[in-house]
Amino acid sequence: MARNKYDEDEELGTPFSWAYTKRLLSYVVPYKKEMIATLIVMLISSISTLLGPYLVMIAMDTNIPNKDVKGLIIVCIIFFITIIVSAWCMKYRIKTMTYVGQEVVKNIRTDIFNHLQKLPFSYYDSRPHGKILVRVVNYVNSLSDLLSNGLINLLTDLFSIFVIVGFMVFISPRLTLICMIGMPILAIIVALLARIQRRTSQAYSNKQSNLNAYIQESISGMKVTQAFAREEANAENFRTVSGETRSTWIKFVRTQLLLWPAIENTSVFTVALVYLIGVRSIGESITIGTLIAFVGYIWRFWNPIVNISNFYNTLIMAMAYLERIFETLDEPVNIANLPDAYEISEIEGHVQFKDVLFKYEDEDREILKNVSFNVNAGETIALVGPTGAGKTTIINLLSRFYDVTSGEVLVDGNNIRNVTLDSLRKQMGVMLQDTFIFSGNILDNIRYGKLDATEEEIINAAKAVKAHDFIVNLKDGYNTEVNERGSRLSVGQRQLISFARALLADPKILILDEATSSIDTKTEQALQEGLDRLLKGRTSFVIAHRLSTIKNATRIMVINDGQIIEQGSHDELMNIKGEYYELYTSQYEMVKAV
Structure with a gap:
């Protein structure tokens, strides 16, 4: 997708319009009482200030020539009062309008x-x-x-x-x-x-x-x-x-x-x-x-x-x-609830892709080309293939981060474009490849997946993904403060925390994008045991370049050039000695050589 860069000026999509001023004033309307009161006060201040030269004229042309001391004193008192009134009005304006x-x-x-x-x-x-x-x-x-x-x-x-x-x-x-x-x-x-x-x-x-x-x-x-x-x-x-x-x-x-x-x-x-x-x-x-x-x-x-x-x-x-x-x-919200969108009830996890085609709006290249598959509730689907093949695009479409160009994505028979985003995504747990840790403590970062979770639930989720051991060894345990993006943690630790966050929500559909890519082999083995228990009973989509982690998947789909070129269990794909066989054996030989 074409990307504007720091050295490229942004072009406005619409010409200048004074309607922007009207839109700005719409934000002021709720404070019209304060505005009117301030305007009245400032008008009083304006009149008070403008009386000055007129009072000077009266003093010079009338009071002083006629030696009218009493009249001159009255003029001076009025002049002094106008100064006091103007000062008070200015104070009122500054206070009120700063607030507004x-x-x-x-x-x-x-x-x-x-x-x-x-x-x-x-x-x-x-x-x-x-x-x-x-x-x-x-x-x-x-x-x-x-x-x-x-x-x-x-x-x-x-x-x-x-x-x-x-x-x-x-x-x-x-x-x-x-x-x-x-x-x-x-x-x-x-x-x-x-x-x-x-x-x-x-x-x-x-x-x-x-x-x-x-x-x-x-x-x-x-x-x-x-x-x-x-x-x-x-x-x-x-x-x-x-x-x-x-x-x-x-x-x-x-x-x-x-x-x-x-x-x-x-x-x-x-x-x-x-x-x-x-x-x-x-x-x-x-x-x-x-x-x-x-x-x-x-x-x-x-x-x-x-x-x-x-x-x-x-x-x-x-x-x-x-x-x-x-x-x-005014930027259009392309991914939004349709006017007649309905809330999807508790899902079982049955997923279907029907002739799904996807490409970015400003590109001619098709990222996915008429992809179709059927996943039963509770199955674990592994997506493998070269970089840029379309694996992440599949899970992005399932989560409805993007809409399909043509075709349908169904969950329990419901076209996901017809259901509300909240009701769909709340039943999904997503761990994206780009792990993000928010500033705050570890407890709140894991709780982000379920805001009403108890501390016990958070600890159980961390234990399940084998994050508990390293967390309790930190200075303040679960209350350890981490900065934005979690730069004080290792990449593997950030992934474990993010994984616990996704699992805490107890989703019906679990999506893992390179969930174990930065975890060492020892931790990965322990994590795999927890995953086997947690994946049971829920539909899961796992993207992994490390093929040893997906051997137990119900089905493995090999994606290449936006199409599913092979699918089956690990044993089935190894027997046919196709693309998956080549990928797996090449990785095995590399590990063996190391």
């Missing part, structure tokens, strides 16, 4: 994580995990400031502009018209910059995603890097990827900074023009207090314009992230 913003971020991240858990394996096969991680963490975090402050500030600033213009018109309609001269020019500049800013923000999000993917890949493969002394070569790759990220960031910031000088120059130009005309008109139609108050409102008029431009820049960047976030949320 973080709640929305949490909800978006939760939705992404829940959706990721439903996506099929094919999604993870086609992209580096670092590029998925950056969407869940970095991109969602980038929305925090927009949600905590941006929306309320935008509404408050828009309200402030209308109030300020109202004060300006009330004070001097003529000067107000002069002040508005720069607005058409500013609108043209914003329109020209919009497309460039979106393009550069998308480029930066691509490079940021690539950088995160390379870091994640490098950390995961650190042992291989050091084993092959690849540190210098990897450092050079990192410098290249990091340099590209830096370059695109500089380009994006450069386009962002083009807006601020435009606003600043326009504002200075209009203020200078107002001063020029206003000073010439003093004594005729304009008083000194009027001019001072009007200039005060001009600066206050341009402040929200600057704030809105900053919000616009934040929004452009957030839109680049929103496109990625919602693209992930």
Whole structure:
């Protein structure tokens, strides 16, 4: 399957749409009471702040010339009250909107994580995990400031502009018209910059995603890097990827900074023009207090314009992230319950493959070619064959990690596409070739297969697979803490823990993919005794390259080039001296030579 790499930019599958903003607002709706309350508070704060220049005009044009001390004191008290009110309103906004913003971020991240858990394996096969991680963490975090402050500030600033213009018109309609001269020019500049800013923000999000993917890949493969002394070569790759990220960031910031000088120059130009005309008109139609108050409102008029431009820049960047976030949320869940899916009752373990054909969506090569077989409940089926023959694909289709391209997979006569995933998978125990140990203690790692299991049940499962002896010899026994992927344990120990996890669930169908590949011969012999007891009475599918471990299987299927070319018991296949005979004897000769 084609796989996007750390040095390949991801192409968005859908064009930009302002509907993303509407979807983002849908996350805000549950907090509309807090938003409305904060908006009202901020409007009060805006009015309080905007009274300042008007109070100064009254003091200079009326109270001071008339030596009205009492009136001046009243104006000062009102001015002081507006400062107190504005400060309290600001505190309320910070507290409330920080809470709302973080709640929305949490909800978006939760939705992404829940959706990721439903996506099929094919999604993870086609992209580096670092590029998925950056969407869940970095991109969602980038929305925090927009949600905590941006929306309320935008509404408050828009309200402030209308109030300020109202004060300006009330004070001097003529000067107000002069002040508005720069607005058409500013609108043209914003329109020209919009497309460039979106393009550069998308480029930066691509490079940021690539950088995160390379870091994640490098950390995961650190042992291989050091084993092959690849540190210098990897450092050079990192410098290249990091340099590209830096370059695109500089380009994006450069386009962002083009807006601020435009606003600043326009504002200075209009203020200078107002001063020029206003000073010439003093004594005729304009008083000194009027001019001072009007200039005060001009600066206050341009402040929200600057704030809105900053919000616009934040929004452009957030839109680049929103496109990625919602693209992930819109990723189709191909492996899902059908509308009329039903829960399968307790199964016996009868499995059928009927003319199953499978290939990946973007490939023409058929992985399985019209595979058919019938397995009775309680049988142990061993799948053998060369790497890439289709063995793991068979068990992936049985577990419905992928859907068949054509044909049917039946369990107890039920087409597994017609039953709910939970009811099917809860009756299966799967130990995949890639053993995964979660961070935590060994007890919880084994309990992962059955969350309500008692400690006694966990220990019994560990004993059955011969994991108990090495666990009790660890420093804290079953309470020993292991880090992510269990790197402090040997590969064989990790496989035994994973095997105990699968068996604890007491599945009706047990799937083992190379379950004993990393276990030493002595442990394997002991494990085989436990397996013989545990496999009895349940349907089992075992993939093994070490053919000595599957001699007791009910039936052995030899897979090659996506087809079953031989099947039968060990003795039957040895007698016909076909592919299995060649595989077994070659392994036997190799062991004998050692």
